[in-house]
Amino acid sequence: MNTARTANRALPWAVAAALAALCFYLAMRILAAGEWLAAGAFLAIAGAGFFVYLSKAAFAYRYLYPGLAAMAVFVLFPLLYTAQIGFTNYSSAHLLSESRARQYLLDQAVPDESRLMEFSLHADGGEHRIALRPVVDGVAGAVTHASAPVALRDGIEVAMQRIDAALPPLAKALPLNEVLLHRAALMRARLVMPDGMKLQYTGVREFAPVNPLWSAADGGGVREASTGTLFTPNRDKGWFEDAQGVALQPGFKVGVGFANYARMVNDAEFRGPFLSIFVWTVVFAGMTVLLTLAIGMPLAVLLNWESLKYRSIYRTLLFLPYAVPAFISILVFKGLFNQNFGEINTLLHAVFGVRPAWFADPTLAKVMILIVNTWLGYPYVMILCSGLIKSIPADLYEASALAGASPWMNFRRITAPLIIKPLAPLLVTIFAFNFNNFVVIALLTDGRPDHLNTKLPAGTTDILVSYTYRIAFQDSGQNFGLAAAISTVIFFMIALMSFANMKVAKLAAGGK
Amino acid sequence: MAIVQSRHQQKRVWAAHAFLWVLIALMLFPLLAVLSISLRPGNFATGELIPSQISLEHWKLALGIPHIAADGTVIEPPFPVMRWLWNSIKIATISSILIVAISTTAAYAFARLKFAYKDSLINSMMLLQMFPAVLALVAIYAIFETIGTYVPWLGIETHAGVVLAYVGGIAMHIWTIRGYFETIPTEIEECAKVDGATHWQAFRYVLLPMAVPILMVVFILAFIGTIIEYPVASILLREEENLTLAVGSKFFLSEQRYLWGDFAAAAILSGLPITAVFLFAQRWIVSGLTAGGVKG
Numbered sequence: 001m002n003t004a005r006t007a008n009r010a011l012p013w014a015v016a017a018a019l020a021a022l023c024f025y026l027a028m029r030i031l032a033a034g035e036w037l038a039a040g041a042f043l044a045i046a047g048a049g050f051f052v053y054l055s056k057a058a059f060a061y062r063y064l065y066p067g068l069a070a071m072a073v074f075v076l077f078p079l080l081y082t083a084q085i086g087f088t089n090y091s092s093a094h095l096l097s098e099s100r101a102r103q104y105l106l107d108q109a110v111p112d113e114s115r116l117m118e119f120s121l122h123a124d125g126g127e128h129r130i131a132l133r134p135v136v137d138g139v140a141g142a143v144t145h146a147s148a149p150v151a152l153r154d155g156i157e158v159a160m161q162r163i164d165a166a167l168p169p170l171a172k173a174l175p176l177n178e179v180l181l182h183r184a185a186l187m188r189a190r191l192v193m194p195d196g197m198k199l200q201y202t203g204v205r206e207f208a209p210v211n212p213l214w215s216a217a218d219g220g221g222v223r224e225a226s227t228g229t230l231f232t233p234n235r236d237k238g239w240f241e242d243a244q245g246v247a248l249q250p251g252f253k254v255g256v257g258f259a260n261y262a263r264m265v266n267d268a269e270f271r272g273p274f275l276s277i278f279v280w281t282v283v284f285a286g287m288t289v290l291l292t293l294a295i296g297m298p299l300a301v302l303l304n305w306e307s308l309k310y311r312s313i314y315r316t317l318l319f320l321p322y323a324v325p326a327f328i329s330i331l332v333f334k335g336l337f338n339q340n341f342g343e344i345n346t347l348l349h350a351v352f353g354v355r356p357a358w359f360a361d362p363t364l365a366k367v368m369i370l371i372v373n374t375w376l377g378y379p380y381v382m383i384l385c386s387g388l389i390k391s392i393p394a395d396l397y398e399a400s401a402l403a404g405a406s407p408w409m410n411f412r413r414i415t416a417p418l419i420i421k422p423l424a425p426l427l428v429t430i431f432a433f434n435f436n437n438f439v440v441i442a443l444l445t446d447g448r449p450d451h452l453n454t455k456l457p458a459g460t461t462d463i464l465v466s467y468t469y470r471i472a473f474q475d476s477g478q479n480f481g482l483a484a485a486i487s488t489v490i491f492f493m494i495a496l497m498s499f500a501n502m503k504v505a506k507l508a509a510g511g512k
Numbered sequence: 513m514a515i516v517q518s519r520h521q522q523k524r525v526w527a528a529h530a531f532l533w534v535l536i537a538l539m540l541f542p543l544l545a546v547l548s549i550s551l552r553p554g555n556f557a558t559g560e561l562i563p564s565q566i567s568l569e570h571w572k573l574a575l576g577i578p579h580i581a582a583d584g585t586v587i588e589p590p591f592p593v594m595r596w597l598w599n600s601i602k603i604a605t606i607s608s609i610l611i612v613a614i615s616t617t618a619a620y621a622f623a624r625l626k627f628a629y630k631d632s633l634i635n636s637m638m639l640l641q642m643f644p645a646v647l648a649l650v651a652i653y654a655i656f657e658t659i660g661t662y663v664p665w666l667g668i669e670t671h672a673g674v675v676l677a678y679v680g681g682i683a684m685h686i687w688t689i690r691g692y693f694e695t696i697p698t699e700i701e702e703c704a705k706v707d708g709a710t711h712w713q714a715f716r717y718v719l720l721p722m723a724v725p726i727l728m729v730v731f732i733l734a735f736i737g738t739i740i741e742y743p744v745a746s747i748l749l750r751e752e753e754n755l756t757l758a759v760g761s762k763f764f765l766s767e768q769r770y771l772w773g774d775f776a777a778a779a780i781l782s783g784l785p786i787t788a789v790f791l792f793a794q795r796w797i798v799s800g801l802t803a804g805g806v807k808g
Contacts, residue, residue: 026662026663029662035658038658059625059711060621060625060627061621061627063617063618063620063621063625063715064617064618064621064622066613066614066617066618067614067615067617067618067682067686068618070614070679070680070682071637071640071680071682071683073655073680074652074655074676074677074679074680074681075640075641075643075645075680075681076640077651077655078645078648078651078652078655079640079643079647079648079651081648081651081654081655082647082648082650082651085650085651085654090650299532299535302528302531302532305528307521307524307525308525308528308529310529314532314536316791317536317539317540318532318535318536318539319791319794320539320540320543320787320791321539321543323787323790323791323794324543324783324786324787324790325739325740325758325783325786325787325790327740327742327757327758327761327762328761328779328783329542329543329783331761331762331764331765331775331779332542332543332545332546332776332779333542334765335549335765335772335775335776336542336545338770338772341770341772343545343549375539375542407524432642436644436646436647438646438742438743439742439743442742442743442746443742443762465644465646465647468647468649469646469649469743472649472650473649473653473747480650480654483650484650484651487647487650490647491643491647494642494643494647497642498639498642
């Protein structure tokens, strides 16, 4: 009994110690790769976890920790990190840190073609022997060097010996397909010649001495081996450059201050499309609110009219667009609106004799997006209004019926004034949601048709979020820094909308 | 309401019915059109909204069965739709279970325990949720690239990584569950504690069984939310075999390879179960959305 209890108490500590060792090992590995920031963040999160679960002081946090950690790592941290990236030149041309970019250059090497050796593998017991034949004018001669039998493991150094009588004869060479099975090990193997020269794998049949293209120079620079030119790091631009300012690829990631933001304001070629995208984003979100309200609200009024039968059937059918997953219904519309094969143009052609170019004409594309988004969004507004109308006391309508008011009068004098206040904050939420409604743009038009003559591709139907996605992940050179800067601008707009939402909600609450 | 209906009223009722039917026909046209397109032979046939000839080729292809055309050529399924559906369901199920587990414990702390900055903490969590993940995609991509160099099965191009990315979106669910917990009287748990139960036991064996309905609701909400998620999945998953349905479906309608009929069948096949779940859960979803809108 007593031992069982001791074991019960010891077990959690043993588990905790094992976990701590694991975390420590991982942190060390991350640190070894030079990512001290990631290692620090990891240790902080893990350390907080240990404190919470081992100390009695932080009792409530035992329940909160998983949720808080998940939100901190995958919601809060990405937001802050995005803001930070916005101040750097992080992009496909400036992907690595300075030390890793330098290491990349120092690892660059060319095989010495003049001293190429063709190799062959020879099975010997469970191990293999490697034999080399010098290549002269593209023709391999006789075997000059061979190794003792070795196990082909990763990262081996194989000592090569000159062929002489003391070496046992080689077995038959393995065919190429069997050699290829050992390719991974061979690629990392180094063959050490009798004179100390090291050969590396340079092709499926060859080993050769490899000459580095760059050598390390003082001050963090690199020197080109062939010309002796010194390239020093330029930490403002994020690349290595020589005295004439010729830059090397790859560059590295550096802070550029407000350069990405300055570009939004000062660069005329960028500002033009950026402004028109911003305007369209606001129009898109605003029009969506208006149109969904224009359809959703009357429907809600009708569906709450007690003289009308079959209301629950109508409600379900009208709710259907909201129940279909958006990624499917948006693509359905993409097909239906297709200029040549789409059913909508087939109908329009049959009735009016026209085939509008929904995807090629900017205005029509915008109209199409608004039609689709209204279709997607009106059921939500309908349900919201319906709930609000239900909460209006029925005696108000009875009184107005006694006074002989028309339905229009009822709506104008009773329904609308009573639901507009609680509805207002919800409309702000719908606006904010559509302001960032990436999916509908990405799946329907992908921002196309594009603006003509812009440095960075920009679409006429792009909204701000789809534009940043495009800058970061699509055709325009993966400019993460610029995309993150635009995202940060959007953060502020969302904060503004949240603030407006709170104000409106407070007003509504006060008005009740 | 005992009000005599005038003849005027009758006319209005008929007008309302007519209006609603016209509107329903208009709104449901796209959905009905897809059904007819999926049964039409070929990918380019135009003009026939009610197909004169019914063909099941698109449905076969969507189910992953090769179709043998009339001239004897074998058409292989263009995309592994069933595989994508399975990926989607797998990711959505696992992340929903994790989301429910994590948000339930957090909601318990917010509803029952006392600690400093409780209100500001939940309010900032709700505020944080206003910023959609689509704005932080660059950072999310960089994070998972870093994770992947140390823990390869959690990196880019892994389903576990996508699940992990979804687990952060819990503020809304914590709010919902906390609201439910607060409607349950604390006396029952107090009694359990008097009888010697620990905090954890009171939570696990007393409160949790009473909260099963709300946990089901949150599970369904999280499931639908993750199965239709597009932006994060689209940057973390790139290889065809790995995609979720939400990311993969768009490849049916690329300009180079326009497979309208095949898409229609695949869309119905994969969309129908999700739509059914949504309609089934409609009541809770709507109340959840409304509550979030008012309070968020």
